[in-house]
Amino acid sequence: MPALLLHFDDESAAARRLAQACQLVSACVEAHRFPDDELRLRLPVDAQGKLPEQLVVYRSLDRPNDKLIELMLVARQARELGARRIILVAPYLAYMRQDIAFHPGEVVSQKVVGRFLAELFDAVITVDPHLHRISTLDEAIALPHAISLSGAPMLAELIARHHDRPLLIGPDAESAQWIEAAARVHGLDHGVCTKERRGDKQVEITLPVVPVQGRAVVLLDDVASSGRTLAVAARLLLDAGASSVDVAVTHALFAGDALAVIQSAGVRHVWSTDCIAHPSNAIEMAPALAQSLQPLLS
Amino acid sequence: MPALLLHFDDESAAARRLAQACQLVSACVEAHRFPDDELRLRLPVDAQGKLPEQLVVYRSLDRPNDKLIELMLVARQARELGARRIILVAPYLAYMRQDIAFHPGEVVSQKVVGRFLAELFDAVITVDPHLHRISTLDEAIALPHAISLSGAPMLAELIARHHDRPLLIGPDAESAQWIEAAARVHGLDHGVCTKERRGDKQVEITLPVVPVQGRAVVLLDDVASSGRTLAVAARLLLDAGASSVDVAVTHALFAGDALAVIQSAGVRHVWSTDCIAHPSNAIEMAPALAQSLQPLLS
Numbered sequence: 001m002p003a004l005l006l007h008f009d010d011e012s013a014a015a016r017r018l019a020q021a022c023q024l025v026s027a028c029v030e031a032h033r034f035p036d037d038e039l040r041l042r043l044p045v046d047a048q049g050k051l052p053e054q055l056v057v058y059r060s061l062d063r064p065n066d067k068l069i070e071l072m073l074v075a076r077q078a079r080e081l082g083a084r085r086i087i088l089v090a091p092y093l094a095y096m097r098q099d100i101a102f103h104p105g106e107v108v109s110q111k112v113v114g115r116f117l118a119e120l121f122d123a124v125i126t127v128d129p130h131l132h133r134i135s136t137l138d139e140a141i142a143l144p145h146a147i148s149l150s151g152a153p154m155l156a157e158l159i160a161r162h163h164d165r166p167l168l169i170g171p172d173a174e175s176a177q178w179i180e181a182a183a184r185v186h187g188l189d190h191g192v193c194t195k196e197r198r199g200d201k202q203v204e205i206t207l208p209v210v211p212v213q214g215r216a217v218v219l220l221d222d223v224a225s226s227g228r229t230l231a232v233a234a235r236l237l238l239d240a241g242a243s244s245v246d247v248a249v250t251h252a253l254f255a256g257d258a259l260a261v262i263q264s265a266g267v268r269h270v271w272s273t274d275c276i277a278h279p280s281n282a283i284e285m286a287p288a289l290a291q292s293l294q295p296l297l298s
Numbered sequence: 299m300p301a302l303l304l305h306f307d308d309e310s311a312a313a314r315r316l317a318q319a320c321q322l323v324s325a326c327v328e329a330h331r332f333p334d335d336e337l338r339l340r341l342p343v344d345a346q347g348k349l350p351e352q353l354v355v356y357r358s359l360d361r362p363n364d365k366l367i368e369l370m371l372v373a374r375q376a377r378e379l380g381a382r383r384i385i386l387v388a389p390y391l392a393y394m395r396q397d398i399a400f401h402p403g404e405v406v407s408q409k410v411v412g413r414f415l416a417e418l419f420d421a422v423i424t425v426d427p428h429l430h431r432i433s434t435l436d437e438a439i440a441l442p443h444a445i446s447l448s449g450a451p452m453l454a455e456l457i458a459r460h461h462d463r464p465l466l467i468g469p470d471a472e473s474a475q476w477i478e479a480a481a482r483v484h485g486l487d488h489g490v491c492t493k494e495r496r497g498d499k500q501v502e503i504t505l506p507v508v509p510v511q512g513r514a515v516v517l518l519d520d521v522a523s524s525g526r527t528l529a530v531a532a533r534l535l536l537d538a539g540a541s542s543v544d545v546a547v548t549h550a551l552f553a554g555d556a557l558a559v560i561q562s563a564g565v566r567h568v569w570s571t572d573c574i575a576h577p578s579n580a581i582e583m584a585p586a587l588a589q590s591l592q593p594l595l596s
Contacts, residue, residue: 063334
């Protein structure tokens with residue numbers, strides 16, 4: 001039996017694009033939520049009640065807790081029903097930020113969730129997983145195939161198509177390497193801000209020493225979550241004379257009122273990849289994901 | 299170091315009652331929810347950054363998915379910080395209903411969640427876990443100590459104190475054994491309805507052949523979820539001439555508008571145990587839980 005790609009109802013479009021790019025059959029996991037919030041899931045088995053030996057599970061892990069439980073229910077039951085090798089394609093991977101205990105007793109969630117995924121799956125493919133103090137994904141998810149792609153080159157290409165001489169700005173020092181890599185491909189000017197965080201929604205930003213007067217600036221980041229950092233940076237850039245400010249991110253998380261906050265700061269375009277389904281999606285990751293997935297399918 | 303009881307902010311009262319009954323020190327897990335729904339948890343470590351070797355984690359698993367991830371984060375980190383034996387006290391246990399695949403490919407969530415808990419904890423104590431086709435909790439959670447108590451005797455005692463000659467009615471055949479056990483303690487009259495379910499919120503009920511005219515009826519069940527079954531039964535009982543209908547349940551889940559639905563059907567009192575915190579709580583489970591927990595603490 002050929003490999004099967006499983007997806008969930010709310011992510012069908014991106015999952016089907018990946019299935020098509022890999023010439024895989026795709027099928028939806030039937031999900032029902034009971035009034036008490038428990039989930040009833042049903043896997044698309046064949047007439048003999050079996051699944052193929054190779055499975056790909058497509059699931060972006062924004063708003064992660066429900067989805068992590070879903071993944072456990074699916075992966076463990078799939079093994080009972082015949083799956084022997086299960087590859088997780090999680091374009092957005094959750095809980096990768098807390099990689100150390102900042103205070104005594106803090107849960108190092110990256111390590112716990114990484115181990116959880118490594119126990120459930122045989123391989124994991126993700127995009128821009130926001131690693132800080134570790135350099136490769138397999139340090140968080142101990143699997144022979146823990147593959148991390150980047151959306152940055154594709155975002156840079158979109159920006160280069162859209163603007164004549166854009167200036168790429170990263171909102172904080174953490175994004176420096178990532179911005180440089182994206183800028184290099186098209187030889188774009190770039191710089192990074194310095195950032196001080198004072199709570200979930202309060203940030204203080206200092207612009208880099210780069211002339212912005214009259215420039216079309218694009219704020220580039222791996223993820224837009226609360227949107228506060230991007231909004232503060234956009235205001236500073238416009239005050240400093242930028243002719244326009246756009247935002248390009250890999251992961252359109254946009255929690256709560258984040259998008260409105262960004263737009264009211266004077267940002268013109270918001271572009272994102274389809275790692276998380278969102279109206280701002282401008283780049284399809286299927287071709288890049290397929291390139292990493294294909295060699296794993298025997 | 300003596301054992302420590304960990305609890306969460308939203309369940310402090312019931313957890314502290316249990317700690318007191320077992321003469322344990324209790325402490326709250328510090329929890330923060332980020333705008334993107336990820337959790338940051340901090341465990342109450344000592345000055346050396348350590349936890350005691352024995353931990354009790356108190357967590358009722360209503361609205362379970364978030365809480366199951368919380369339990370994983372807590373239990374796995376606790377082992378890193380010195381805990382060697384971790385006992386879960388989950389007065390309400392989730393995912394115990396789906397114990398077989400009713401249709402091909404369905405996830406047998408009881409088995410998957412049971413295994414998950416057995417991997418995280420050394421012992422589990424719960425109350426009325428709604429087991430159908432299996433008879434003991436250790437078939438679902440493979441641990442030497444998987445202990446299941448019942449709230450029924452205490453509910454029956456409360457009912458016997460409140461009414462002179464009450465009639466206990468179970469809403470469906472599944473509750474028969476449980477109702478009989480509760481009724482036996484105080485020699486109460488009893489019977490069970492037959493039920494046909496036609497969806498999450500649609501049920502058809504037939505009353506048992508027991509005279510209800512002029513009787514103070516108490517509908518007794520392990521859990522009130524959507525409240526539809528109890529509401530339909532209450533209406534039938536009042537139509538058949540019952541002088542009053544009360545409801546007594548172990549688990550006050552009351553999803554969505556369940557309580558309003560029950561009350562608008564003419565139900566007078568709603569009583570529950572404190573397994574799930576709710577305004578209807580009339581019985582404290584701490585003494586019974588302590589009796590099971592104490593022998594497990596070395």
